[in-house]
Amino acid sequence: MTETKMTDQCLQKLIEERDTIKMMVESFTQSVTEGNNLAEVPTKAFVDHHNELIRRYISGEPFISSYFCCAPEIYTAMELPWSTFLTPAFTGMLNPNYQAEVDASGQLFATDLCTIIRQAAYYVVSDLVPPPTAIIAMMHPCDGINVVHQLMANDEKWKDVPVFGADPPYWDDERSLAYYTDQLFEMVAFLEKHTGLKLTEDKLREVCEESNIAYALWDEYSQLRRAVPCPHGGGMGLQVFGTLTTNLCGQPEGTGWIRDVIADAEALVKQGKGAVPDEKIRLLWFDVLSLGITMDLFPWLEEEWGAVIVMDMFGYAPYSQLDTTNMDTMMRSLAARALNDVPMIRQARGLADLFLTDITNIVKEYKIDAVIYPGYMGHKDGTANIGMMREKCRELGVPFLTIGMDFYDDRYTSPDEVKDRISKWFESMGHTPKSG
Amino acid sequence: METSVKSKNLEAFRTAANTIVNPELQKWMDKGGKVMGYWCCYAPEEIITAAGMAPIRVRATGSTGTELADAYVSSINCSFCRHAFNMGLNGEYDFVEAMVWLNNCDHVRRMYDNWWRKVSTPLTRMMSLPKFTGDKQVAWWREELVFFKEGLEKHLGITITDDKLREAINIHNEKRRLLRQLFELRKSDNPPITGADSLAAVVASTSIPPAEFNQMLKDLLEELKDAEGIKDYSKRLLLVGSIFDDPSYVKNMEDIGALVVADNQCFGTRAFAVDVNESIKDPLDALAKHTIQDRQHCPRLFGEYKRRSQYVQDMVKDYKVDGVVGLRMTFCDLWAGEYYMLNLDMKKAGIPFFYMDREYLMGGTAGQIRTRIQAFMETL
Numbered sequence: 001m002t003e004t005k006m007t008d009q010c011l012q013k014l015i016e017e018r019d020t021i022k023m024m025v026e027s028f029t030q031s032v033t034e035g036n037n038l039a040e041v042p043t044k045a046f047v048d049h050h051n052e053l054i055r056r057y058i059s060g061e062p063f064i065s066s067y068f069c070c071a072p073e074i075y076t077a078m079e080l081p082w083s084t085f086l087t088p089a090f091t092g093m094l095n096p097n098y099q100a101e102v103d104a105s106g107q108l109f110a111t112d113l114c115t116i117i118r119q120a121a122y123y124v125v126s127d128l129v130p131p132p133t134a135i136i137a138m139m140h141p142c143d144g145i146n147v148v149h150q151l152m153a154n155d156e157k158w159k160d161v162p163v164f165g166a167d168p169p170y171w172d173d174e175r176s177l178a179y180y181t182d183q184l185f186e187m188v189a190f191l192e193k194h195t196g197l198k199l200t201e202d203k204l205r206e207v208c209e210e211s212n213i214a215y216a217l218w219d220e221y222s223q224l225r226r227a228v229p230c231p232h233g234g235g236m237g238l239q240v241f242g243t244l245t246t247n248l249c250g251q252p253e254g255t256g257w258i259r260d261v262i263a264d265a266e267a268l269v270k271q272g273k274g275a276v277p278d279e280k281i282r283l284l285w286f287d288v289l290s291l292g293i294t295m296d297l298f299p300w301l302e303e304e305w306g307a308v309i310v311m312d313m314f315g316y317a318p319y320s321q322l323d324t325t326n327m328d329t330m331m332r333s334l335a336a337r338a339l340n341d342v343p344m345i346r347q348a349r350g351l352a353d354l355f356l357t358d359i360t361n362i363v364k365e366y367k368i369d370a371v372i373y374p375g376y377m378g379h380k381d382g383t384a385n386i387g388m389m390r391e392k393c394r395e396l397g398v399p400f401l402t403i404g405m406d407f408y409d410d411r412y413t414s415p416d417e418v419k420d421r422i423s424k425w426f427e428s429m430g431h432t433p434k435s436g
Numbered sequence: 437m438e439t440s441v442k443s444k445n446l447e448a449f450r451t452a453a454n455t456i457v458n459p460e461l462q463k464w465m466d467k468g469g470k471v472m473g474y475w476c477c478y479a480p481e482e483i484i485t486a487a488g489m490a491p492i493r494v495r496a497t498g499s500t501g502t503e504l505a506d507a508y509v510s511s512i513n514c515s516f517c518r519h520a521f522n523m524g525l526n527g528e529y530d531f532v533e534a535m536v537w538l539n540n541c542d543h544v545r546r547m548y549d550n551w552w553r554k555v556s557t558p559l560t561r562m563m564s565l566p567k568f569t570g571d572k573q574v575a576w577w578r579e580e581l582v583f584f585k586e587g588l589e590k591h592l593g594i595t596i597t598d599d600k601l602r603e604a605i606n607i608h609n610e611k612r613r614l615l616r617q618l619f620e621l622r623k624s625d626n627p628p629i630t631g632a633d634s635l636a637a638v639v640a641s642t643s644i645p646p647a648e649f650n651q652m653l654k655d656l657l658e659e660l661k662d663a664e665g666i667k668d669y670s671k672r673l674l675l676v677g678s679i680f681d682d683p684s685y686v687k688n689m690e691d692i693g694a695l696v697v698a699d700n701q702c703f704g705t706r707a708f709a710v711d712v713n714e715s716i717k718d719p720l721d722a723l724a725k726h727t728i729q730d731r732q733h734c735p736r737l738f739g740e741y742k743r744r745s746q747y748v749q750d751m752v753k754d755y756k757v758d759g760v761v762g763l764r765m766t767f768c769d770l771w772a773g774e775y776y777m778l779n780l781d782m783k784k785a786g787i788p789f790f791y792m793d794r795e796y797l798m799g800g801t802a803g804q805i806r807t808r809i810q811a812f813m814e815t816l
Contacts, residue, residue, distance in 0.1 A: 110764065110772035110793065112512065121773070139567050139738065143542050146567060147773030150741050154777050165738055167573060170539040170564035179576060350539075351562075352549035377512055380767060384517070384546030387508025388553065404510065 010130040011054055013088035013123050018050035020094040038264060041257040042239060045247040052081050057130040062195035065152075066136035068245040069342040070166065071184055071334040073211050073322070076250040077204040078197045082136075084246070085152075088129055089119035093291045093408060102409050114378025115408040117144040121151055124158060131158050134194040136187060137165035141348035144378060164190040170350045172340050181328075181335040188331075201327045207250035208322040208330050214244050217258040219319040222311075224265040226366050229274020230310045231265040233302060234285060235294035237315020241343060280306035281431060284362050284371045286313050286355075286389075287379065288344065290407035296415055304419075304433050305426055310366045314343045316358060348381050355385050356392045363396050370399040370429065372422070377406045401425045437690045439633045441663040445656040446633055452640035453683050456497055456523075457531060460644040460652075464490050469645070470533040470592075473557075475520075475547065476540045477642075477707040478565055478727055478736075480581055482719075485604035485646055486596045487588040489533060493642035493703070495681050496520040496796060508550050514543040514767050515796040516679050521547055524555040534559035534591065536584070540736050541770055559591045567738050569729050578724035585720070601719035605712045607646050612708035614653045615641060618660075619705065622697045623755050626665025631673075631696025632686040638703050639681050669695035671813045674751055676700045676778065677763035678734065678771055679796070685763075688802050689809045698755040700748050706732040709747075735774040744774075745781045752787050758816045761809070762791025788816050 021043060056063040066075065066082040075082045092098050102115060105122035123129045135158075137149035153163045166183035169176035188199050218240055224231060240258065248254025268274070283301070289312060301307040318341045323329035340346055347354045362368060371393050375383050386402050393400035403421055406412030423433065439446060452458035457465075465471060472489045474481065484491035496519030505522035523529055535557045537548035552560040563580045566573035585596050618637060621628055629637075637656070641649050670693040675686075681703045686696050699705055709732045716722035732747055733740040748760060760782060764771045775791040782789035790812050795801065 109776055112767050113769050113772040117769075121776075137738070143736075143769035144772075146738060147735060147769055150735065150738060151773045151777060153739070154741050165568065167566050167568045167576075169566075169576070170545075170562065175579070176564075179572075182572070352546060375510060375512075380513055380769070381542040381546050383510035384508075384513045384543060384550065386510055388549065402510070404512070 008057075008130070010127050011057065013092065013128045014050055014054055014057075014083070014130060016095055017088045017091045018047055018054075020091045021046040021050070038257075038261055041253060041260070042243045042247070045243070045253060049081065049083075049247045053083050053130075056081060062133040062197065064134045064136055064191070064195070065132040067138040068241075068249075069138060069140075069338050069345045070136050070187070071338050072245060072249040073207045073334060074184070074188060074191075074199060074204065077207040078191065078195070078199050080191065080195055080197055083132070085124065085129060086116055086120045088123055089116045089408065090290070092119065099409070099411075112377065113147075114142065114144040114376075115406050117148050117378065119408065121148045124148075124152055125155055127157060131161050133161070134191065135161055135163040136191075137163055139165040140168040141345050142378065142381065162190070162194050166338075168339065168345075168349060172350055176339065177332065177336055180339055181332045184331050184335050184338070201330075204327070204330055205324045208324045208334070210252060210255060211244075211250040212321045212324070214250070214255045214258055215317075215319045215321065217255065217262060218244055218317070221258060221262050221265060222315065222319070224262065224269055225310055225315075227269040227274075228282070228367060229272070229276065229279035230282065230308045231268035231274060232261075233275040234283075234298040234309025234312060235289065236261070237309075237312050238289045238294070241314040241317070245342070275308050276302040276306050278306050279308055281308070281426065281429075282310045282367055282369045283307055284311050284359065284366070284368045285309045285374065286359060286362075286371060287374045287376050287382065288407065289314065292410060292415070293407055297418065300419060301422070304435060305423075305431060306434065307426070310368060311362045313347065313358075316362055317341050317343055317346070348379070352381075352385050352388055355382070356388060359389060359392055360396060363393075363398055368398060370401070370425075373400065373402045374407075375402045375404045377404070377412060399425065399429055437630055437666060437668055437693075437695070439629045439663070439666075441628065441659050443656055443659045445652040445659070446629075446636070448644075448652060449636045449640035449656075450633070450683070452643050453636040453681065454497060456492075456495065456528065456643075458640070458643055460648050461490060461492065464645045464648075465531060471531060472534040472536065472588075473529060473532045474535070475537045475544050477702045478538055478540060479536050479563070480584060480723055480727070481646075482601060482604040482608050482712070482723055483581065483585050483588065483596065484536075485607060486600040487585075487592060487594060489588075489592075490645040491642075492532075493681075494520050494529070494535070495639070495643075496523055497681065499523055499797065508554070509546070512767050513546075514541075514765050516765060517543040517547050519796055521550055521555075524551055524557075529555065529557065532557060534561065534588070536561040536563060538563045538565045540565055541768070543767070559587070561587055565736070566728060567736070569733070569737055569739060574724045574728045577728050578720050581720050581723055598719050601723075602714070605714060605719055605722065607650065609711045609714065610650050611641055611646055611653075612711050614650055614657065615708040617657055618653065619698070621657075621660060624665060625756070626667050627695070627697060628660045628663035628665050630666060630686070630690055631675075631694075632683040632690055634696075635681070635686050635699075635703065636683045638707070639683070641708075642703070666695060669693055671695070671758040671816050672697045672756055673809075674698040674700070674748065674755065674757040674760045675704070675763055676748060676760060676791075678702060678765055678768055680704070680763055682796075682798060685794075685798050685805070688798065688805055692806050692810050692813075694809055694813060698751045698757060700732070700744070700751065702734060705751075706734060735770040741774075741777060745778060748778065749781070749785055749787065752785075757787075759788040759790075759812060761812065762789070764791055764793050766793045766795060788812070
C-alpha cells in the first residue's frame, strides 16, 4: 500500500460514497418497530465492500466494474469484488458540491443525457473513480448506458482496461436465452483471463443456492407488503433489491438480513401497524428511485397525504429460482434472471408489454389505488410508453400520473412543483391533505 | 448557391425528398405494387425488394405537428419519432403494406409498440439488432433475417428464392455504387452538385423504387459530367449525425457560403459506403455479414468507435474538408457520447469540429443554425 495511492484523486468518489452510504441506507430502512435496526447489516456490507475496493485498488488486486443485471452471483462465486460505476453519482447527491458537478458534466455531455449516467461519465473522464481491472459493460436497457461504456473504453486513462459486454437480445424466447447464456459463458472466460480468478461449479452452486433462498424470502417479503396497511415505507423495496443483488448477492449475510426484514414486517402486519398510522392511498411508483425521492418526497407523501409507495419498479421482480443441477443449468437460469427478471431491464429491454403486465399485476396484487410514472428524464423508452400505461390504468380503474422529473437534479422539476402536481392529483381524487 | 445543371432527374429527387409519396412511388402503387416502410438503415432493404415490395425509409417530411402522438409519447422523445408516429396516427402512412422496426434506439424501439397498437398497418415487424459485431452476432442477425423473410413470405403468400435475393442485392449494390460515384464528384474543388441536392439524391434513393432510382441517378451522373462546378463557397463542411433527411437544412447552411461536401450520416455515406459481398454464396450470409461487420456503423454498435472516427478523418482528407459539424437530434443519447469522443479525436487530429443540437424539422430554427454555422466558419 503506497502513500501515493492512498491519496490518488481517483479514490475520491469511492471514499465519499463509502462515507455517505450509512445515511442512505438508514433512510431506506426506517421501520416503525422500535429497537430493530434493519440498517445495520446493509450499511456494514456497503462500507466493508468499499473498503475492500479501495484496498484492492491500492494493492493492485483485481476488482471489476459491473452491474446488478450481469449475473452478479458469478462474481460472488469468484470472490471478485465489483462496483457499479453509477453508484458514486447516486450517492453523490449528498455531496454539497453535487450540483456544481452536475453542471460540470453538462459542459462535457448533452444535458438531456440521463443525469446519473452523465455524472458517472464525468467522474470517469475527470479521474475521480479508480479504473478497475476489467469492465463488464451493461449493454441494456437504454442507449445512454451503451454510450457511456464506449466512452469508458475509449477514455485516455481507461483505454487499457479490458471491456466485455454480454450482447442482450430484444426477444425473450428460448433462442434468446440460449444466445445470452452463451454470452455469459464468454463473460466468465473473459473474467478468468483478466482477473486470474476461477469459477468452479461447486462454488457457483453454493452461491446460487444461497441466492435462491434469498430470492424466495424477497418474494415472501413482497407478499407482506400486500397487507393493508403496508408495513414498511417506499424506500424498503429498493433497499431489499440493492442488498440482495449487489453487496450481499448470494451471501448468507444477505439471507439473514432479509429474514430480519420479514420478521419486522410480519410483526407489524400482525399488529396492524403500517408505515403511516393512517394509510389512505396505496401507490405504485413505477420507475427508479433516488435519495431525493426517498428522503424528501416519500416522507412528505406519508405525512401529508397518508400515501405509501407500496410497490416500486425495483422492489418488484419475478424472483425466479436458479436451477443448480449443473453448470449449464445455472448459467442458463442466471441468463434468464438477467434478461427477464431484473427490474428495469425486464421492462425496458424488449417489448413494452412487460411494462403493462407488471402494472396490471401490481395494481391487482397490492391493492394499489393510484399509479405514478414519474417520467425520469433518462428513461426515454419509458416515456414513450406513457400513452399505453395511461390506457392500461384506465382499464384497471386506477388514476395514473406522469410528471417528468430528473431524480438527480432538482432544478429539472423542483420538489415543490412535484409536490404540487401530486397534491392536485390527489385532490382531484377527493383526498384532503393532513395539513388541511 | 445552386447546382448549375437543370435536370429532370435532380428535380425528381428534390421532389422525392420533399414528399413521402413521390410520383415514382405513386406510379409503382398505381400498378399494384406494395410498399414497405423501414425505420432505420440497418433494415434489410434487399429482402423487401426481393419480396416484390418497394422499400421506403420512414420520414416525417411535411409533418406540421405532433398533437396526436403527444398523447402517447412524451416531449423528451425524439422529434423524428413523434412526427413520424403522428403521421401514422393521421393516416399518412396508410399506403404501406408493411412496416419494420429495429431495436436500434430507445425511441424507435418504442415506436413499434405504439404503432402496432394504434396504426392499422397490415404487417408490422420488429428485428433484434445485436450491439456487437462478432461472428456470433452475424449468426444471430442471419436468423433474424430468416424470420423476417419468412414473415414476408407468409404475409404475401410468396416464396423469396435465393435468386431473387441475389438479384435484389445486385440492385441495391448498384444503388450504392452510383451514390458513391455521385459523392466522388463532391471531392473536386468545384463540385457540380450542392450538398442540399446530394442529400436530396440520397433521400430519393430510400423512397423511389430502387431499379427506377438507379436509372435516374445514372442519367443524372451523365448530366453532371459536363456541369459547371460550384465556386461561390467559402468553406467545405462534413456533417456527422443520425437521421437528417431535409435538404433545406443543408441549403440553409449553403446559403451563407458553406459547401457541404461529405457526411457520416444514415441518410448518407453510412448507408452506401460498403457493398454487400456478392461473392458470398448464401445471400443471407452476405446480408448478415454486411450489416453486422462490413458496413459503416453508427454509435448503436459497440466497439466500433475507432473505425467511425477514422472514417470521418479519412473523409476530411479525401473531400478536403475545412470543418466537421455534428448535428445531434435533441434527446439522442447515442450521439451525446459520440460527439464527446469525436471532439477529443478531432482536436488531436487538428480538425475543427463543433456540434449542435437540432430538432427533426428545421422550422423556426433556421436563423439560429445559420448563426452557429457562420460563427463556426469564421473560426476556420
